[in-house]
Amino acid sequence: MKESKNINSLLKKFKESTKFHSDRIHIVEVEDGWSAKREGEKNEIFTVPTKNIAMDEVMKLPQVKGMVVHPKNGKIEYMEFEK
Numbered sequence: 001m002k003e004s005k006n007i008n009s010l011l012k013k014f015k016e017s018t019k020f021h022s023d024r025i026h027i028v029e030v031e032d033g034w035s036a037k038r039e040g041e042k043n044e045i046f047t048v049p050t051k052n053i054a055m056d057e058v059m060k061l062p063q064v065k066g067m068v069v070h071p072k073n074g075k076i077e078y079m080e081f082e083k
Helices: 002-017 051-060
Strands: 024-030 033-038 046-048 066-070 077-080
Touching: 024 051, 033 051, 046 051, 051 066
Parallel strands: 024 066
Antiparallel strands: 024 033, 033 046, 066 077
């Protein structure tokens, strides 16, 4: 019975971690700069020349509480903020 509770707890955590968060923006390094898109969506919101500009623009968007930055080096950066 205890194993069943542990498995259920792990499954719940996994499901929560894989949900899309529409209040989170992903900033991705691309060939011509940095693109931003809302988590779970295919279309980009914008592409700008630098990461700093992209981060500044994301913070101006309504209903955004966090961003995930994906540089080409593979190091993922995450920032959460309140408005």
